[in-house]
Amino acid sequence: MIAIVDYGVGNLFSLECSFQAIGQRAVVTNDPEVIRAADRLVLPGVGAFGDAAEKLKKTGLGETVKREAAGGKPLLGICLGMQLLFENSFEFGFHAGLGLLKGSVKPISEVIPAFLKIPQIGWNALSILRPSPLFRFIRNGDYVYFVHSYHAAGCEDSLLATCDYGAPLTAAVQKANVFGCQFHPEKSGSVGLSILRAFCGEEEAC
Amino acid sequence: MITKRIIPCLDVKDGRVVKGVNFLNLKNVASPVELAEAYSQGGADELVFYDITASAEGRALFTDILAETARRVFIPLTVGGGINTVNDFERVLSCGADKVSVNSGAIRDPGLIERAAKLYGSQCVVLSADIKRVDGAYRVFAKGFREDTGLEAISWLRRGVDMGAGEIVVNSIDTDGVKKGFDLELLREVTQAVNVPVIASGGAGSIQDFIELFKTLPGVDAGLAASIFHYSEVSIMDLKKEMALRGIPVRL
Numbered sequence: 001m002i003a004i005v006d007y008g009v010g011n012l013f014s015l016e017c018s019f020q021a022i023g024q025r026a027v028v029t030n031d032p033e034v035i036r037a038a039d040r041l042v043l044p045g046v047g048a049f050g051d052a053a054e055k056l057k058k059t060g061l062g063e064t065v066k067r068e069a070a071g072g073k074p075l076l077g078i079c080l081g082m083q084l085l086f087e088n089s090f091e092f093g094f095h096a097g098l099g100l101l102k103g104s105v106k107p108i109s110e111v112i113p114a115f116l117k118i119p120q121i122g123w124n125a126l127s128i129l130r131p132s133p134l135f136r137f138i139r140n141g142d143y144v145y146f147v148h149s150y151h152a153a154g155c156e157d158s159l160l161a162t163c164d165y166g167a168p169l170t171a172a173v174q175k176a177n178v179f180g181c182q183f184h185p186e187k188s189g190s191v192g193l194s195i196l197r198a199f200c201g202e203e204e205a206c
Numbered sequence: 207m208i209t210k211r212i213i214p215c216l217d218v219k220d221g222r223v224v225k226g227v228n229f230l231n232l233k234n235v236a237s238p239v240e241l242a243e244a245y246s247q248g249g250a251d252e253l254v255f256y257d258i259t260a261s262a263e264g265r266a267l268f269t270d271i272l273a274e275t276a277r278r279v280f281i282p283l284t285v286g287g288g289i290n291t292v293n294d295f296e297r298v299l300s301c302g303a304d305k306v307s308v309n310s311g312a313i314r315d316p317g318l319i320e321r322a323a324k325l326y327g328s329q330c331v332v333l334s335a336d337i338k339r340v341d342g343a344y345r346v347f348a349k350g351f352r353e354d355t356g357l358e359a360i361s362w363l364r365r366g367v368d369m370g371a372g373e374i375v376v377n378s379i380d381t382d383g384v385k386k387g388f389d390l391e392l393l394r395e396v397t398q399a400v401n402v403p404v405i406a407s408g409g410a411g412s413i414q415d416f417i418e419l420f421k422t423l424p425g426v427d428a429g430l431a432a433s434i435f436h437y438s439e440v441s442i443m444d445l446k447k448e449m450a451l452r453g454i455p456v457r458l
Contacts, residue, residue, distance in 0.1 A: 011299050011300060013300060013301065013302050014276050014280075014302050014304065017280075017302065018280055020277065021277070021278070021280065046326075046327055046329070046330075047326075047327050117401055117402060117403055117427070118401075119328075119329055121329065121373065121403050122208045122209060122211055122403070122427065122428075123208070123209045123211065123251055123457040124207065124208050124209065125207065143209065143457040145281070145282060146208075147329045164207050165207075165208055186280060187280060187281060187282050187304065188280070189246065189280055189281050190280075193280060
Protein backbone atom coordinates (compact mmCIF):
# COMPACT_ATOMS: atom_id res chain seq x y z
CA MET A 1 0.00 0.00 0.00
CA ILE A 2 1.14 3.52 -0.84
CA ALA A 3 0.48 6.34 1.60
CA ILE A 4 -0.01 9.79 0.10
CA VAL A 5 0.81 12.05 3.01
CA ASP A 6 -1.98 14.57 3.54
CA TYR A 7 -0.67 17.43 5.65
CA GLY A 8 -3.26 19.94 4.46
CA VAL A 9 -1.88 21.41 1.26
CA GLY A 10 -3.22 20.98 -2.22
CA ASN A 11 -5.61 18.63 -3.79
CA LEU A 12 -4.69 14.99 -3.89
CA PHE A 13 -7.52 13.58 -5.97
CA SER A 14 -5.58 13.32 -9.26
CA LEU A 15 -2.56 11.84 -7.53
CA GLU A 16 -4.69 9.17 -5.88
CA CYS A 17 -6.33 8.42 -9.25
CA SER A 18 -2.94 8.03 -10.95
CA PHE A 19 -1.91 5.24 -8.57
CA GLN A 20 -5.29 3.55 -9.02
CA ALA A 21 -4.75 3.74 -12.79
CA ILE A 22 -1.53 1.70 -12.49
CA GLY A 23 -3.23 -0.84 -10.26
CA GLN A 24 -1.77 0.31 -6.96
CA ARG A 25 -3.66 0.81 -3.75
CA ALA A 26 -2.99 4.34 -2.56
CA VAL A 27 -4.53 6.01 0.45
CA VAL A 28 -4.55 9.70 1.20
CA THR A 29 -3.80 9.86 4.90
CA ASN A 30 -2.64 11.97 7.83
CA ASP A 31 -2.57 8.99 10.19
CA PRO A 32 1.00 8.18 11.37
CA GLU A 33 -0.02 4.52 11.86
CA VAL A 34 -1.11 4.20 8.21
CA ILE A 35 2.11 5.93 7.10
CA ARG A 36 4.14 3.48 9.21
CA ALA A 37 2.23 0.53 7.77
CA ALA A 38 2.64 1.68 4.13
CA ASP A 39 5.19 0.10 1.79
CA ARG A 40 5.94 3.41 0.10
CA LEU A 41 5.33 7.08 0.80
CA VAL A 42 4.46 9.97 -1.46
CA LEU A 43 4.96 13.52 -0.23
CA PRO A 44 2.86 15.82 -2.44
CA GLY A 45 2.45 19.57 -2.29
CA VAL A 46 1.55 22.73 -4.13
CA GLY A 47 1.72 26.27 -2.80
CA ALA A 48 4.32 28.04 -0.70
CA PHE A 49 7.29 26.30 0.96
CA GLY A 50 7.06 28.14 4.30
CA ASP A 51 3.39 27.34 4.80
CA ALA A 52 3.87 23.68 3.87
CA ALA A 53 6.95 23.24 6.08
CA GLU A 54 5.01 24.76 8.97
CA LYS A 55 2.13 22.33 8.43
CA LEU A 56 4.51 19.35 8.28
CA LYS A 57 5.98 20.48 11.57
CA LYS A 58 2.69 21.27 13.30
CA THR A 59 1.06 17.96 12.34
CA GLY A 60 4.18 15.99 13.28
CA LEU A 61 3.94 14.33 9.86
CA GLY A 62 7.32 15.74 8.85
CA GLU A 63 8.97 13.77 11.67
CA THR A 64 7.00 10.65 10.74
CA VAL A 65 8.12 10.90 7.10
CA LYS A 66 11.74 11.51 8.13
CA ARG A 67 11.74 8.52 10.46
CA GLU A 68 10.24 6.21 7.83
CA ALA A 69 12.68 7.41 5.16
CA ALA A 70 15.61 6.93 7.57
CA GLY A 71 14.39 3.37 8.04
CA GLY A 72 14.76 2.77 4.30
CA LYS A 73 11.15 3.10 3.13
CA PRO A 74 10.91 4.42 -0.46
CA LEU A 75 9.75 8.05 -0.46
CA LEU A 76 8.77 10.14 -3.50
CA GLY A 77 8.42 13.90 -3.14
CA ILE A 78 6.45 15.61 -5.92
CA CYS A 79 6.75 19.30 -6.87
CA LEU A 80 6.71 21.24 -3.57
CA GLY A 81 6.89 17.84 -1.85
CA MET A 82 10.26 17.31 -3.55
CA GLN A 83 11.49 20.75 -2.51
CA LEU A 84 10.58 19.96 1.11
CA LEU A 85 13.08 17.06 1.09
CA PHE A 86 15.95 19.59 1.04
CA GLU A 87 17.64 21.43 3.87
CA ASN A 88 16.05 24.82 3.33
CA SER A 89 14.31 27.24 1.02
CA PHE A 90 14.62 30.91 0.15
CA GLU A 91 10.98 31.27 -0.94
CA PHE A 92 9.55 34.37 0.81
CA GLY A 93 12.16 34.38 3.57
CA PHE A 94 14.20 31.47 4.86
CA HIS A 95 12.60 28.21 5.91
CA ALA A 96 13.96 24.88 7.07
CA GLY A 97 12.98 21.76 5.11
CA LEU A 98 13.12 18.11 6.12
CA GLY A 99 16.84 17.89 5.37
CA LEU A 100 16.69 14.42 3.84
CA LEU A 101 18.70 15.68 0.86
CA LYS A 102 21.58 18.14 0.69
CA GLY A 103 20.73 21.42 -1.03
CA SER A 104 18.62 24.58 -1.00
CA VAL A 105 15.48 25.61 -2.83
CA LYS A 106 16.04 28.83 -4.80
CA PRO A 107 14.12 30.97 -7.31
CA ILE A 108 14.60 29.91 -10.93
CA SER A 109 14.86 33.65 -11.71
CA GLU A 110 18.44 33.48 -10.39
CA VAL A 111 19.54 31.23 -13.23
CA ILE A 112 17.20 31.70 -16.22
CA PRO A 113 17.34 34.58 -18.75
CA ALA A 114 15.10 37.54 -17.86
CA PHE A 115 12.85 37.20 -20.95
CA LEU A 116 11.51 33.78 -19.90
CA LYS A 117 8.23 33.58 -18.06
CA ILE A 118 7.91 32.61 -14.42
CA PRO A 119 6.57 30.14 -13.41
CA GLN A 120 7.74 27.60 -15.95
CA ILE A 121 4.41 26.07 -17.00
CA GLY A 122 4.26 23.26 -19.52
CA TRP A 123 5.93 20.19 -20.96
CA ASN A 124 9.70 20.04 -20.97
CA ALA A 125 12.17 17.26 -21.83
CA LEU A 126 14.13 15.38 -19.17
CA SER A 127 17.91 15.21 -19.48
CA ILE A 128 18.68 12.11 -17.48
CA LEU A 129 22.16 12.41 -15.98
CA ARG A 130 22.56 8.94 -14.49
CA PRO A 131 20.61 5.69 -14.37
CA SER A 132 17.96 5.36 -11.68
CA PRO A 133 15.29 2.76 -10.94
CA LEU A 134 12.78 5.64 -11.17
CA PHE A 135 13.51 6.12 -14.88
CA ARG A 136 13.91 2.50 -15.94
CA PHE A 137 10.73 2.60 -18.06
CA ILE A 138 11.35 5.94 -19.77
CA ARG A 139 13.90 7.41 -22.14
CA ASN A 140 16.20 10.38 -22.02
CA GLY A 141 14.36 13.30 -23.65
CA ASP A 142 10.86 12.17 -22.65
CA TYR A 143 8.51 15.03 -21.83
CA VAL A 144 6.96 15.72 -18.43
CA TYR A 145 4.72 18.51 -17.11
CA PHE A 146 6.19 21.27 -14.94
CA VAL A 147 4.64 24.11 -12.94
CA HIS A 148 7.19 25.87 -10.72
CA SER A 149 9.01 29.09 -9.87
CA TYR A 150 11.65 27.56 -7.57
CA HIS A 151 14.02 24.61 -7.90
CA ALA A 152 16.62 22.76 -5.89
CA ALA A 153 20.18 24.11 -6.06
CA GLY A 154 23.43 22.77 -4.65
CA CYS A 155 22.06 19.24 -4.88
CA GLU A 156 24.81 17.68 -7.04
CA ASP A 157 25.00 14.55 -4.89
CA SER A 158 21.34 13.64 -5.53
CA LEU A 159 20.78 15.22 -8.98
CA LEU A 160 19.20 12.74 -11.37
CA ALA A 161 17.74 14.81 -14.21
CA THR A 162 17.46 18.39 -15.39
CA CYS A 163 15.26 20.24 -17.85
CA ASP A 164 16.39 23.11 -20.06
CA TYR A 165 14.54 26.37 -19.41
CA GLY A 166 17.16 28.80 -20.63
CA ALA A 167 19.39 27.11 -18.04
CA PRO A 168 19.42 23.59 -16.60
CA LEU A 169 16.84 23.35 -13.79
CA THR A 170 16.65 20.52 -11.29
CA ALA A 171 13.95 18.13 -12.52
CA ALA A 172 14.53 14.98 -10.47
CA VAL A 173 16.68 13.79 -7.60
CA GLN A 174 17.46 10.55 -5.82
CA LYS A 175 19.57 9.46 -2.93
CA ALA A 176 19.14 5.81 -1.96
CA ASN A 177 15.42 5.36 -1.10
CA VAL A 178 14.58 9.08 -1.27
CA PHE A 179 13.26 10.23 -4.67
CA GLY A 180 11.97 13.60 -5.86
CA CYS A 181 10.32 14.97 -9.03
CA GLN A 182 9.94 18.70 -9.61
CA PHE A 183 7.43 17.88 -12.38
CA HIS A 184 4.04 16.25 -11.90
CA PRO A 185 4.20 12.56 -12.90
CA GLU A 186 0.45 12.31 -12.28
CA LYS A 187 -0.06 14.93 -15.03
CA SER A 188 2.61 13.73 -17.44
CA GLY A 189 0.62 11.20 -19.43
CA SER A 190 2.00 7.71 -19.99
CA VAL A 191 5.58 8.84 -19.25
CA GLY A 192 4.46 10.04 -15.83
CA LEU A 193 2.54 6.86 -15.09
CA SER A 194 5.63 4.83 -16.08
CA ILE A 195 7.66 6.78 -13.54
CA LEU A 196 5.08 6.09 -10.82
CA ARG A 197 5.02 2.43 -11.79
CA ALA A 198 8.79 2.29 -11.49
CA PHE A 199 8.58 3.91 -8.06
CA CYS A 200 6.08 1.24 -7.04
CA GLY A 201 8.60 -1.44 -7.96
CA GLU A 202 6.57 -2.81 -10.86
CA GLU A 203 8.26 -5.07 -13.36
CA GLU A 204 6.61 -3.67 -16.49
CA ALA A 205 6.01 -0.20 -17.89
CA CYS A 206 2.47 0.84 -18.77
CA MET B 207 13.20 23.27 -24.02
CA ILE B 208 9.66 24.14 -22.97
CA THR B 209 7.20 23.20 -25.71
CA LYS B 210 4.25 25.01 -27.24
CA ARG B 211 1.00 23.48 -26.04
CA ILE B 212 -1.99 22.39 -28.11
CA ILE B 213 -5.22 22.45 -26.15
CA PRO B 214 -8.61 21.15 -27.29
CA CYS B 215 -11.61 22.70 -25.56
CA LEU B 216 -14.84 20.78 -24.87
CA ASP B 217 -18.12 22.55 -24.20
CA VAL B 218 -20.13 20.45 -21.79
CA LYS B 219 -23.85 20.84 -21.12
CA ASP B 220 -25.80 18.59 -18.79
CA GLY B 221 -22.92 16.13 -18.78
CA ARG B 222 -22.66 15.82 -22.59
CA VAL B 223 -20.39 17.42 -25.17
CA VAL B 224 -22.42 20.08 -26.95
CA LYS B 225 -23.61 19.03 -30.41
CA GLY B 226 -21.54 15.88 -30.22
CA VAL B 227 -18.46 15.59 -32.35
CA ASN B 228 -16.96 13.50 -35.09
CA PHE B 229 -13.60 12.66 -33.69
CA LEU B 230 -11.29 10.19 -35.36
CA ASN B 231 -13.16 6.93 -35.41
CA LEU B 232 -15.58 7.97 -32.73
CA LYS B 233 -18.70 9.06 -34.54
CA ASN B 234 -21.00 11.43 -32.70
CA VAL B 235 -19.39 10.79 -29.38
CA ALA B 236 -21.01 12.90 -26.72
CA SER B 237 -19.21 11.55 -23.67
CA PRO B 238 -16.68 14.11 -22.45
CA VAL B 239 -14.77 11.33 -20.68
CA GLU B 240 -14.29 9.27 -23.85
CA LEU B 241 -13.33 12.33 -25.85
CA ALA B 242 -10.86 13.47 -23.21
CA GLU B 243 -9.23 10.04 -23.32
CA ALA B 244 -9.04 10.09 -27.10
CA TYR B 245 -7.51 13.56 -27.14
CA SER B 246 -4.99 12.62 -24.47
CA GLN B 247 -3.90 9.58 -26.47
CA GLY B 248 -3.88 11.69 -29.64
CA GLY B 249 -1.26 14.08 -28.29
CA ALA B 250 -3.21 16.91 -26.62
CA ASP B 251 -0.99 18.68 -24.10
CA GLU B 252 -3.83 19.80 -21.90
CA LEU B 253 -7.63 19.84 -21.92
CA VAL B 254 -10.19 22.51 -21.20
CA PHE B 255 -13.69 21.59 -20.07
CA TYR B 256 -16.10 24.45 -20.39
CA ASP B 257 -19.30 23.98 -18.41
CA ILE B 258 -22.20 25.75 -20.09
CA THR B 259 -24.84 24.17 -17.89
CA ALA B 260 -27.34 26.44 -16.25
CA SER B 261 -29.06 24.13 -13.76
CA ALA B 262 -27.88 22.82 -10.40
CA GLU B 263 -28.47 19.22 -11.59
CA GLY B 264 -26.32 19.91 -14.60
CA ARG B 265 -23.56 21.24 -12.37
CA ALA B 266 -23.58 18.07 -10.28
CA LEU B 267 -23.44 16.00 -13.44
CA PHE B 268 -20.49 18.09 -14.61
CA THR B 269 -18.44 17.40 -11.49
CA ASP B 270 -19.21 13.67 -11.82
CA ILE B 271 -17.88 13.81 -15.38
CA LEU B 272 -14.83 15.71 -14.21
CA ALA B 273 -14.00 13.15 -11.53
CA GLU B 274 -14.45 10.30 -14.01
CA THR B 275 -12.12 12.08 -16.45
CA ALA B 276 -9.50 12.59 -13.73
CA ARG B 277 -9.59 8.85 -13.07
CA ARG B 278 -8.72 8.10 -16.68
CA VAL B 279 -6.80 11.04 -18.13
CA PHE B 280 -3.42 12.10 -16.81
CA ILE B 281 -2.69 15.42 -18.48
CA PRO B 282 -3.52 18.85 -17.04
CA LEU B 283 -7.20 19.67 -16.95
CA THR B 284 -8.59 23.21 -16.87
CA VAL B 285 -12.20 23.89 -16.00
CA GLY B 286 -14.16 27.01 -16.87
CA GLY B 287 -17.76 28.16 -16.95
CA GLY B 288 -19.88 29.19 -14.01
CA ILE B 289 -16.92 30.02 -11.78
CA ASN B 290 -18.16 32.88 -9.62
CA THR B 291 -16.89 32.18 -6.12
CA VAL B 292 -14.04 30.50 -4.25
CA ASN B 293 -16.52 27.70 -3.52
CA ASP B 294 -16.76 27.08 -7.27
CA PHE B 295 -12.96 26.71 -7.35
CA GLU B 296 -13.15 24.21 -4.51
CA ARG B 297 -15.98 22.31 -6.19
CA VAL B 298 -14.02 21.62 -9.39
CA LEU B 299 -10.54 21.31 -7.83
CA SER B 300 -11.75 18.58 -5.50
CA CYS B 301 -12.98 16.64 -8.55
CA GLY B 302 -9.68 16.65 -10.39
CA ALA B 303 -9.33 20.03 -12.11
CA ASP B 304 -5.76 21.37 -12.06
CA LYS B 305 -6.55 24.90 -13.11
CA VAL B 306 -9.68 26.98 -13.02
CA SER B 307 -10.57 29.52 -15.63
CA VAL B 308 -12.51 32.65 -14.65
CA ASN B 309 -14.22 35.01 -17.05
CA SER B 310 -17.53 36.76 -16.26
CA GLY B 311 -17.17 35.86 -12.59
CA ALA B 312 -13.95 37.88 -12.39
CA ILE B 313 -15.50 40.82 -14.24
CA ARG B 314 -18.34 40.97 -11.69
CA ASP B 315 -15.95 40.46 -8.77
CA PRO B 316 -12.26 41.08 -9.62
CA GLY B 317 -11.34 40.21 -6.02
CA LEU B 318 -12.13 36.59 -6.89
CA ILE B 319 -8.78 36.34 -8.75
CA GLU B 320 -6.87 37.55 -5.72
CA ARG B 321 -8.69 35.33 -3.21
CA ALA B 322 -8.34 32.23 -5.38
CA ALA B 323 -4.64 32.90 -6.08
CA LYS B 324 -3.97 33.24 -2.36
CA LEU B 325 -5.78 30.01 -1.56
CA TYR B 326 -4.68 27.80 -4.43
CA GLY B 327 -1.68 29.56 -5.96
CA SER B 328 -1.41 31.62 -9.14
CA GLN B 329 -0.65 28.52 -11.20
CA CYS B 330 -4.23 27.47 -10.58
CA VAL B 331 -5.96 30.68 -11.69
CA VAL B 332 -6.49 31.24 -15.42
CA LEU B 333 -8.03 34.53 -16.55
CA SER B 334 -9.98 34.10 -19.75
CA ALA B 335 -11.31 37.09 -21.66
CA ASP B 336 -13.57 37.42 -24.71
CA ILE B 337 -12.26 40.45 -26.59
CA LYS B 338 -13.68 42.47 -29.47
CA ARG B 339 -12.69 45.67 -31.25
CA VAL B 340 -15.11 48.52 -30.59
CA ASP B 341 -14.35 51.92 -32.20
CA GLY B 342 -10.69 51.00 -32.58
CA ALA B 343 -10.25 49.86 -28.98
CA TYR B 344 -10.09 46.36 -27.51
CA ARG B 345 -13.04 45.75 -25.20
CA VAL B 346 -13.88 42.86 -22.89
CA PHE B 347 -17.25 41.26 -23.52
CA ALA B 348 -19.31 39.16 -21.13
CA LYS B 349 -22.29 36.83 -21.25
CA GLY B 350 -21.16 34.83 -24.26
CA PHE B 351 -20.13 37.80 -26.41
CA ARG B 352 -23.44 39.63 -25.87
CA GLU B 353 -22.50 42.35 -23.41
CA ASP B 354 -19.84 45.03 -23.81
CA THR B 355 -18.46 45.52 -20.29
CA GLY B 356 -16.72 48.74 -21.29
CA LEU B 357 -13.45 47.38 -19.88
CA GLU B 358 -10.35 48.06 -21.97
CA ALA B 359 -8.94 44.59 -22.64
CA ILE B 360 -5.19 45.06 -22.25
CA SER B 361 -5.45 46.93 -18.94
CA TRP B 362 -8.00 44.37 -17.68
CA LEU B 363 -5.62 41.48 -18.41
CA ARG B 364 -2.71 43.34 -16.85
CA ARG B 365 -4.82 43.99 -13.75
CA GLY B 366 -5.79 40.30 -13.63
CA VAL B 367 -2.13 39.26 -13.68
CA ASP B 368 -1.30 41.80 -10.96
CA MET B 369 -4.07 40.26 -8.86
CA GLY B 370 -2.63 36.80 -9.27
CA ALA B 371 -3.81 35.21 -12.53
CA GLY B 372 -1.10 32.75 -13.58
CA GLU B 373 -2.19 32.29 -17.19
CA ILE B 374 -4.22 34.23 -19.73
CA VAL B 375 -6.62 32.91 -22.37
CA VAL B 376 -7.25 35.47 -25.10
CA ASN B 377 -10.34 34.70 -27.11
CA SER B 378 -10.84 37.05 -30.02
CA ILE B 379 -14.52 37.48 -30.86
CA ASP B 380 -13.54 39.10 -34.16
CA THR B 381 -11.77 35.97 -35.41
CA ASP B 382 -13.80 33.33 -33.52
CA GLY B 383 -15.57 30.93 -35.85
CA VAL B 384 -14.10 32.57 -38.97
CA LYS B 385 -11.36 29.93 -39.30
CA LYS B 386 -8.95 32.30 -41.03
CA GLY B 387 -6.30 32.39 -38.35
CA PHE B 388 -5.71 33.69 -34.86
CA ASP B 389 -5.96 37.39 -34.01
CA LEU B 390 -2.23 38.09 -34.19
CA GLU B 391 -2.60 41.84 -33.75
CA LEU B 392 -4.48 41.48 -30.46
CA LEU B 393 -2.26 38.64 -29.25
CA ARG B 394 0.87 40.69 -29.92
CA GLU B 395 -0.41 43.46 -27.66
CA VAL B 396 -1.28 40.97 -24.92
CA THR B 397 2.09 39.19 -25.00
CA GLN B 398 3.83 42.56 -24.73
CA ALA B 399 1.66 43.55 -21.76
CA VAL B 400 1.89 40.50 -19.49
CA ASN B 401 4.67 38.13 -18.40
CA VAL B 402 2.60 35.00 -17.73
CA PRO B 403 1.78 32.28 -20.25
CA VAL B 404 -0.66 33.40 -22.97
CA ILE B 405 -3.05 30.95 -24.62
CA ALA B 406 -4.45 31.98 -28.00
CA SER B 407 -8.04 31.14 -28.83
CA GLY B 408 -10.41 31.95 -31.66
CA GLY B 409 -9.85 31.66 -35.38
CA ALA B 410 -7.85 28.48 -35.95
CA GLY B 411 -8.93 26.83 -39.21
CA SER B 412 -5.87 24.93 -40.32
CA ILE B 413 -2.45 23.64 -39.33
CA GLN B 414 -0.96 26.68 -41.06
CA ASP B 415 -2.80 29.00 -38.66
CA PHE B 416 -0.99 27.44 -35.69
CA ILE B 417 2.38 27.59 -37.49
CA GLU B 418 1.81 31.26 -38.25
CA LEU B 419 0.76 31.91 -34.64
CA PHE B 420 3.87 30.41 -33.05
CA LYS B 421 6.30 31.66 -35.75
CA THR B 422 5.01 35.23 -35.64
CA LEU B 423 4.54 35.49 -31.87
CA PRO B 424 7.11 33.54 -29.83
CA GLY B 425 5.48 35.01 -26.71
CA VAL B 426 2.37 32.88 -27.22
CA ASP B 427 2.62 29.65 -25.24
CA ALA B 428 -0.36 27.64 -26.39
CA GLY B 429 -3.09 27.41 -29.00
CA LEU B 430 -6.62 26.45 -28.06
CA ALA B 431 -9.35 25.31 -30.43
CA ALA B 432 -12.55 23.33 -30.39
CA SER B 433 -14.45 22.49 -33.56
CA ILE B 434 -11.51 21.93 -35.90
CA PHE B 435 -10.30 19.19 -33.56
CA HIS B 436 -13.77 17.82 -32.80
CA TYR B 437 -14.61 17.40 -36.48
CA SER B 438 -11.14 16.07 -37.33
CA GLU B 439 -10.47 18.98 -39.69
CA VAL B 440 -7.11 19.13 -37.97
CA SER B 441 -5.55 16.13 -36.23
CA ILE B 442 -3.51 17.13 -33.20
CA MET B 443 -0.79 14.62 -34.09
CA ASP B 444 -0.48 15.93 -37.68
CA LEU B 445 -0.42 19.47 -36.34
CA LYS B 446 2.33 18.71 -33.84
CA LYS B 447 4.42 16.85 -36.41
CA GLU B 448 4.21 19.83 -38.77
CA MET B 449 5.15 22.18 -35.92
CA ALA B 450 8.21 20.04 -35.20
CA LEU B 451 9.18 20.09 -38.89
CA ARG B 452 8.94 23.87 -38.86
CA GLY B 453 11.22 24.12 -35.85
CA ILE B 454 8.59 24.91 -33.24
CA PRO B 455 9.32 23.08 -29.96
CA VAL B 456 6.58 20.55 -29.39
CA ARG B 457 5.99 17.36 -27.38
CA LEU B 458 5.71 14.38 -29.69
